[in-house]
Amino acid sequence: xxxFVSVENILKTVRTCGVETFLAGLANYVEQDFxxxxxxxxxxxxxxxxxxxxIELMPTSDGELYSFKYVNGHPANTKLGLQTVTAFGMLSKxxxxxxxxxxxxxxxxxxxxxxxxxxxxxxxxxxPSETMAxxxxxxxxxxxxxxxxxxxxxxxxxxxxxxxxxxxxxxxNLAPYGLELIPCKSAxxxxxxADIITTVTADKQYATILTDNMIGAGVHINAIGGxxxxxxxxxxxxxxxxxxxxxxxxxxxxxxxxxxLPEDYPVNELWRVISGMEVGxxxxxxxxxxxxxxxxxxxxxxxxxxxxxxxxxxxxxxxDMIAEPTDPRNLFGLLxxxxxxxxxx
Amino acid sequence: xxxFVSVENILKTVRTCGVETFLAGLANYVEQDFxxxxxxxxxxxxxxxxxxxxIELMPTSDGELYSFKYVNGHPANTKLGLQTVTAFGMLSKxxxxxxxxxxxxxxxxxxxxxxxxxxxxxxxxxxPSETMAxxxxxxxxxxxxxxxxxxxxxxxxxxxxxxxxxxxxxxxNLAPYGLELIPCKSAxxxxxxADIITTVTADKQYATILTDNMIGAGVHINAIGGxxxxxxxxxxxxxxxxxxxxxxxxxxxxxxxxxxLPEDYPVNELWRVISGMEVGxxxxxxxxxxxxxxxxxxxxxxxxxxxxxxxxxxxxxxxDMIAEPTDPRNLFGLLxxxxxxxxxx
Numbered sequence: 254x255x256x257f258v259s260v261e262n263i264l265k266t267v268r269t270c271g272v273e274t275f276l277a278g279l280a281n282y283v284e285q286d287f288x289x290x291x292x293x294x295x296x297x298x299x300x301x302x303x304x305x306x307x308i309e310l311m312p313t314s315d316g317e318l319y320s321f322k323y324v325n326g327h328p329a330n331t332k333l334g335l336q337t338v339t340a341f342g343m344l345s346k347x348x349x350x351x352x353x354x355x356x357x358x359x360x361x362x363x364x365x366x367x368x369x370x371x372x373x374x375x376x377x378x379x380x381p382s383e384t385m386a387x388x389x390x391x392x393x394x395x396x397x398x399x400x401x402x403x404x405x406x407x408x409x410x411x412x413x414x415x416x417x418x419x420x421x422x423x424x425x426n427l428a429p430y431g432l433e434l435i436p437c438k439s440a441x442x443x444x445x446x447a448d449i450i451t452t453v454t455a456d457k458q459y460a461t462i463l464t465d466n467m468i469g470a471g472v473h474i475n476a477i478g479g480x481x482x483x484x485x486x487x488x489x490x491x492x493x494x495x496x497x498x499x500x501x502x503x504x505x506x507x508x509x510x511x512x513x514l515p516e517d518y519p520v521n522e523l524w525r526v527i528s529g530m531e532v533g534x535x536x537x538x539x540x541x542x543x544x545x546x547x548x549x550x551x552x553x554x555x556x557x558x559x560x561x562x563x564x565x566x567x568x569x570x571x572x573d574m575i576a577e578p579t580d581p582r583n584l585f586g587l588l589x590x591x592x593x594x595x596x597x598x
Numbered sequence: 599x600x601x602f603v604s605v606e607n608i609l610k611t612v613r614t615c616g617v618e619t620f621l622a623g624l625a626n627y628v629e630q631d632f633x634x635x636x637x638x639x640x641x642x643x644x645x646x647x648x649x650x651x652x653i654e655l656m657p658t659s660d661g662e663l664y665s666f667k668y669v670n671g672h673p674a675n676t677k678l679g680l681q682t683v684t685a686f687g688m689l690s691k692x693x694x695x696x697x698x699x700x701x702x703x704x705x706x707x708x709x710x711x712x713x714x715x716x717x718x719x720x721x722x723x724x725x726p727s728e729t730m731a732x733x734x735x736x737x738x739x740x741x742x743x744x745x746x747x748x749x750x751x752x753x754x755x756x757x758x759x760x761x762x763x764x765x766x767x768x769x770x771n772l773a774p775y776g777l778e779l780i781p782c783k784s785a786x787x788x789x790x791x792a793d794i795i796t797t798v799t800a801d802k803q804y805a806t807i808l809t810d811n812m813i814g815a816g817v818h819i820n821a822i823g824g825x826x827x828x829x830x831x832x833x834x835x836x837x838x839x840x841x842x843x844x845x846x847x848x849x850x851x852x853x854x855x856x857x858x859l860p861e862d863y864p865v866n867e868l869w870r871v872i873s874g875m876e877v878g879x880x881x882x883x884x885x886x887x888x889x890x891x892x893x894x895x896x897x898x899x900x901x902x903x904x905x906x907x908x909x910x911x912x913x914x915x916x917x918d919m920i921a922e923p924t925d926p927r928n929l930f931g932l933l934x935x936x937x938x939x940x941x942x943x
Binding site for chain 2: 257261264267268296299301303306307308310312314316319321323325326327333334335336343348349351352357360363391392393395396422426429572573574577580581582583584586587588
């Protein structure tokens with residue numbers, strides 16, 4: 254039997270733990286796995302592109318566990334009342350190849366993206382980082398806000414979205430969490446006085462959410478939304494002034510903000526900073542940029558954390574996904590002998 | 599909601615249809631999709647190798663539907679009472695990226711492999727093909743036997759396995775199906791008088807199940823077991839005498855029997871024969887060889903067929919795998935508002 258965490262069950266578990274506690278726990282797993290970076294079998298995601306979106310598989314393994322995530326990205330879905338991104342994923346044992354854990358990952362991806370952003374910022378952002386601007390107040394924004402509150406003690410959010418209703422929605426959702434929430438009329442206004450600028454917009458196109466004059470010295474930029482070929486959020490000049498940190502360079506060069514830069518432009522690997530092998534922010538005036546596209550190891554961490562968490566909360570079902578005949582050579586026997594399923598029962 | 603076909607439900611559906619009827623229906627879908635070969639987004643499978651096995655993802659798409667299969671291959675599993683191969687897979691809509699169908703595929707893979715072998719043989723084997731040798735009487739053997747009976751009218755099976763108990767198991771399982779079953783003491787004895795020779799052994803190593811002197815003119819060889827790097831079943835000299843047919847050359851050159859041959863050795867693509875663009879068996883004396891490794895399009899066909907079949911039999915469950923907030927930008931709202939899950943309920 255494979256443990257399955259449905260949408261209902263992940264919501265139940267996150268509610269039981271509390272979102273901030275869940276995010277903090279997840280962030281610890283993400284950080285642990287970044288420290289073990291060299292152990293992982295890494296490969297750029299396997300993408301199937303169509304005119305209106307992309308479907309991707311993101312596999313990885315640490316030699317003991319194997320994970321993959323299925324995820325789509327369809328910006329026009331929102332107009333049809335559908336999610337831009339849906340996802341699910343799985344953990345299996347490398348030793349036997351047997352899957353043992355399956356989960357919805359639409360909610361979990363939002364949580365892991367936010368946890369990873371906050372982990373990166375914990376190593377890169379100026380200290381203290383009390384004020385964050387969030388440009389793009391859609392499906393990811395509240396998760397980002399609470400991860401930064403939980404991990405960095407962020408107190409004030411300056412919110413901007415092209416659509417003021419999105420900002421209102423974000424403010425309503427965040428109202429109970431004790432953050433100061435400031436709605437802004439423009440991206441320029443939002444970034445005023447911000448220690449951290451999070452960009453998390455969704456158009457599948459080259460866009461310029463931030464221009465060079467908006468970025469002052471000492472800021473940390475958490476760029477979430479530029480995450481597939483042809484989709485960026487920052488003006489190139491900002492990149493040239495920043496110290497750029499990425500997850501997995503071969504993937505980020507295809508999908509991230511740095512697709513605007515030459516292929517050999519120097520970037521820094523986040524795992525090396527987290528492992529203490531390299532310095533993140535060297536000077537108070539540095540502009541640090543986390544060019545986040547999301548990497549398979551983060552999903553691995555998220556699945557591992559959720560698995561460990563639901564062993565305590567019990568928020569999962571067993572699903573009958575693996576055929577287990579008593580005699581493994583007698584798969585066919587399952588068709589005729591009901592008793593050959595003893596082991597699965 | 600995503601439709602999910604459990605092991606129990608696929609067994610129920612196959613029993614309801616009858617194995618041979620199910621295999622014949624599945625073979626038609628496989629053949630249809632081979633005829634549409636050029637439409638498919640094709641890529642070699644994405645493999646994660648470890649010392650004792652491999653875990654693979656096999657994605658494909660015809661532009662309307664996307665499918666992938668998760669499958670492992672762990673030859674030592676049998677000693678632990680586990681399956682060498684387990685699998686599951688999924689169908690989603692390219693337009694939205696939303697998954698809509700999830701299924702166990704351990705049983706389904708055995709069925710689709712057999713159906714594909716029989717489709718290939720229908721185009722390549724001598725006519726009539728009343729006698730088939732099956733060398734390797736493990737988990738796949740009965741499926742192969744019944745697919746050939748259903749599609750080619752095979753009447754007599756000559757069975758051999760290193761382990762006589764495997765042959766006995768195969769004979770017990772096939773007893774109700776009206777085939778003449780002849781247990782043999784060696785591979786040499788098994789191939790005597792056979793029109794078709796199926797090799798379906800499981801060791802992850804170079805092996806020589808068939809040697810050159812065992813192969814007479816006019817035979818069709820259905821080589822199933824050589825299906826990963828370092829794993830072959832046929833002596834190279836047999837390949838040199840045969841007209842070789844493969845599914846997807848870039849994958850077969852890595853995984854199939856032809857990994858023993860130079861990279862530019864000419865091979866024929868099965869889809870071109872099925873589409874009528876090329877001749878399969880030109881002369882009665884030809885030795886034809888289907889160097890089968892299994893390709894993603896066959897899983898696509900199998901999932902499509904199973905999906906269409908369970909719409910009639912009703913053998914599926916709905917699983918809560920896709921988060922569907924009423925407002926797609928309000929994913930976070932799911933955590934606080936139970937009523938935002940209206941659409942999923």
